[in-house]
Amino acid sequence: MKVRQGYFDEMFDDGSAVRAPYRAYQDWFEREDPSWLLLKADDAEHSFRRKGITFNVYGDEDTTERLIPFDVVPRVLAAHEWRQLEKGIEQRVVAINAFLYDIYHRQEIIRAGRIPESLFIDNAAFLPQMVGVDPPGNVYTHIVGIDLVRTGESSFAVLEDNARTPSGVSYMLENRETMLHMFPELFSDIRVQPIEDYPMRLRDALVRCQPASSTGQPVVAVLTPGIFNSAYFEHAFLAEQMGAELVQGDDLRVIDGRVTMRTTQGDLPIDVLYRRVDDDFIDPLNFDPDSLLGVPGLFDVYRAGNVTLANAPGTGIADDKAIYSYMPDIIEFYTGEKPILDNVRTWRCGEPDSLAYVLDHLDELVVKEVHGSGGYGMLIGPAASTGEREEFAAKLRATPEAYIAQPTLALSSVPILTQSGLAPRHVDLRPFVLVSPDGVNITPGGLTRVALRENSLVVNSSQGGGTKDTWVLED
Numbered sequence: 001m002k003v004r005q006g007y008f009d010e011m012f013d014d015g016s017a018v019r020a021p022y023r024a025y026q027d028w029f030e031r032e033d034p035s036w037l038l039l040k041a042d043d044a045e046h047s048f049r050r051k052g053i054t055f056n057v058y059g060d061e062d063t064t065e066r067l068i069p070f071d072v073v074p075r076v077l078a079a080h081e082w083r084q085l086e087k088g089i090e091q092r093v094v095a096i097n098a099f100l101y102d103i104y105h106r107q108e109i110i111r112a113g114r115i116p117e118s119l120f121i122d123n124a125a126f127l128p129q130m131v132g133v134d135p136p137g138n139v140y141t142h143i144v145g146i147d148l149v150r151t152g153e154s155s156f157a158v159l160e161d162n163a164r165t166p167s168g169v170s171y172m173l174e175n176r177e178t179m180l181h182m183f184p185e186l187f188s189d190i191r192v193q194p195i196e197d198y199p200m201r202l203r204d205a206l207v208r209c210q211p212a213s214s215t216g217q218p219v220v221a222v223l224t225p226g227i228f229n230s231a232y233f234e235h236a237f238l239a240e241q242m243g244a245e246l247v248q249g250d251d252l253r254v255i256d257g258r259v260t261m262r263t264t265q266g267d268l269p270i271d272v273l274y275r276r277v278d279d280d281f282i283d284p285l286n287f288d289p290d291s292l293l294g295v296p297g298l299f300d301v302y303r304a305g306n307v308t309l310a311n312a313p314g315t316g317i318a319d320d321k322a323i324y325s326y327m328p329d330i331i332e333f334y335t336g337e338k339p340i341l342d343n344v345r346t347w348r349c350g351e352p353d354s355l356a357y358v359l360d361h362l363d364e365l366v367v368k369e370v371h372g373s374g375g376y377g378m379l380i381g382p383a384a385s386t387g388e389r390e391e392f393a394a395k396l397r398a399t400p401e402a403y404i405a406q407p408t409l410a411l412s413s414v415p416i417l418t419q420s421g422l423a424p425r426h427v428d429l430r431p432f433v434l435v436s437p438d439g440v441n442i443t444p445g446g447l448t449r450v451a452l453r454e455n456s457l458v459v460n461s462s463q464g465g466g467t468k469d470t471w472v473l474e475d
Contacts, residue, residue, distance in 0.1 A: 008152050008412040009424055010075065021078040021473060024190045029073075034421065040182050041072045041417055047181075053174055053233060068171055069466030071416040074179065075427060075448045079193075082444060082472045085148070085156060085431070088341030090440045091331060093144050093433050096163055096318045098334035100140040104130045104314060114329045119322055125371065127279060127314035129286060133303055135312045137209045137437035142274075142310035143202070144433040145169075145446075149344070150412035157342045159409075159428060161327070163318040164311060165276055168467075169432050170234035172447040173198060173241075175469040191474040193444040199241035201434055201441055206272045206310055208436040213306045218271035221245040221261060223252075225277050225293045235276050244274070254297035259307045272308040273298075279313050321370045321404045322348055344409065350401030358405040359396060362389045365405045367396070380457065382408050411457055414468070416450060426451045428459050429470065445470035 011022045018026045029037075045067065053068055077085075102108050103120070110117050120126045145166030147159040176195055180187060203220060210218040222244055224235035239246035245261060252261055252270070260267035275282060281291040286299040301307045317323060323330075325346040331339045347354040349367075358365060362381045369377040379392045396403055413424035431446035448468040449459035459465040 007410050007424070007426070008150065008155075010150070010412050010414045010427075012415075021076040021081075025074065025076060025186070028186060028189065037072065037417060038419065044070050044072055044178050044182060047178055048174070051174070053171065066461075068461055069452055070175060070178065071450060071452070071466055071468050072179070072182070073415050073417050073422065074469045074471045075414050075429075076471045076473065077445065079473050079475045081154075082193075084154075084340075086442050088156070088158075088339070089146050089431055089433060089442055091335060091337065091340050092146060092158065092161070092327070093141065093435060093440055095327075095331040095334045096144070096161060097139065097141050097435060099330050100163075100312070100315060100318055101138060102334070103317065104133065109330065109333050112333065114333050115323075115326050119320070119326075120317070123317065123320065125314075125316035125320050127317075129299065129303075130312070130314035134305075135209075136211045136305065136308045139209050139435050139437060140312040140315050141318070141435055142205060142209060142312075143169075144435065145430045146433065148341070148429045148431065149409055150427075150429070151410050152412075157344050158327070159344055160321065160324055161318055162430070164316040165278070166430070166432065167231045167234055168430055168447040168449075169198065169443075170237040171467050172432065172443075172445070172470070173237075175447075175467055179469045190471070193472045193474055195443050195445060198432070198443050199238060201443075202238065202274075203242040203244065205434040205436040205441065206274060206308070208438055209308050209310065210271045211305050211308050214271045219245070219261075219268060220272045220274065221247045221270050223247055223249070223273050223275040223277055223282075225281070229276070231276065238274075245270075249277070249292065249294045252295045252298075254295065254301055257301060257304060257306055259295060259298060259301050270307060272310065274310045279316060282309075282313065316371075319371075321346070321368055322350070322401075325404060344406050347405040349396055349403040349405060354405075355396065355400045358403075359393055362393060364408060366408055367392060367403055367405045370402055370404060380408065383457075408457070411451075414448075414450070416452065416466075416468075423454070425454070426457050426459065427468070444472035 011019060013019060048067055048070060109115050141163045143166055145162035148156050149159045150156050206220050207218050222235050222239040226248055236246055247261055252259055255267055258269040260269050277293050280288045282294040283299040284291045284294055285296045302309050325348055327343055328339050347358050349355045349358055365381045367379040411426040413426050415422035416425045427448050427450045429446055429448050432443045434441040448470045450466050450468055451457060451459045452466045453464055
């Protein structure tokens with residue numbers, strides 16, 4: 001495989017020697033027939049199709065449902081690499097939870113001048129209704145996804161934080177199950193840290209955040225917007241794996257100050273609701289009155305301490321990409337430590353000097369909406385046409401505070417299997433973190449997203465990317 005110059009390849013060094021974490025895999029790979037491996041890749045695709053491992057694409061006129069592309073060459077991380085990442089991820093998640101508590105209570109970080117109050121005024125992600133509310137166990141972010149990029153052997157940085165409703169964990173689990181089924185001998189020869197217990201650890205973390213009013217065995221449910229949501233497969237998958245109920249808003253109602261679920265044996269009170277419905281839609285009495293997805297009065301029950309909502313309403317403020325640019329200050333303010341994981345350099349376009357720089361360097365930068373996700377609403381300057389950059393510049397001038405900009409990163413690459421053999425493609429990594437009153441639990445590895453198009457830096461599945469199994473080796 002020819003390594004692309006200017007990018008760190010995680011499997012091969014510049015001289016095409018195999019790096020240490022991949023040596024055992026490479027020994028196995030060289031013994032296998034390439035045509036057989038391609039057949040196994042086809043088997044994986046058929047398996048994903050049979051299981052319905054798909055996602056919906058909004059605004060796509062050709063189809064609303066796509067198969068998640070999966071590559072059979074794993075991404076491999078050494079145990080010592082993962083230990084360092086774990087420390088940085090835990091530090092960051094602890095700081096985010098402390099930040100959320102503070103911003104909805106005394107706002108000491110604003111009083112101290114570390115973050116400007118202007119970031120929260122008229123910010124739709126900040127919920128005034130959450131001011132003064134203490135979530136059960138003081139946990140706001142029960143499930144967090146931290147997007148990481150790698151640019152060198154020891155250079156990992158956080159690209160963005162996903163503290164609202166991070167998705168993708170079902171694909172992480174299905175990727176591992178598929179690899180175990182297709183290549184069991186690999187896992188006999190190579191000691192890989194397991195991830196299969198994630199659903200039970202998720203349930204345990206949720207149960208540990210049950211409201212004080214709960215009695216007996218807590219009832220856990222997953223609230224989904226329904227089958228047309230882009231992540232419905234994941235909602236149904238996690239509910240089944242946890243042994244939890246999968247419910248929609250019209251399955252629930254508020255009775256005597258409790259959220260209850262209709263069953264054939266009557267109304268069953270729910271203690272913990274893992275909600276995959278956005279804040280605006282969870283309760284038409286308190287938020288969007290036109291919502292048909294939520295439960296009237298749900299937020300009142302939550303505020304009274306009689307149900308746990310995971311993640312807590314209002315956590316979206318920690319997803320805000322302008323807030324992201326202050327994460328080094330946030331970490332230092334709440335932990336007293338310097339960040340272990342760096343941020344990617346970020347220009348806040350709402351600041352005149354930054355806007356001027358971004359407009360002058362659009363051909364070099366990646367520009368993102370502050371509240372954007374999924375690769376939508378962004379400009380990749382080096383890949384954009386002159387017309388596209390001019391159109392985006394007009395948007396920036398009109399609403400500069402709605403955008404941030406970052407350099408075009410030299411994302412690391414890992415091999416994928418092609419008809420011609422191994423070929424390098426760029427990747428990122430989304431580890432999944434569970435938080436409870438007992439502490440932070442990080443699944444070893446996470447979801448590797450891969451840009452399947454040659455030279456592409458966009459890894460989002462909605463933009464043509466795929467996924468890989470992520471291996472963290474045991475010592």
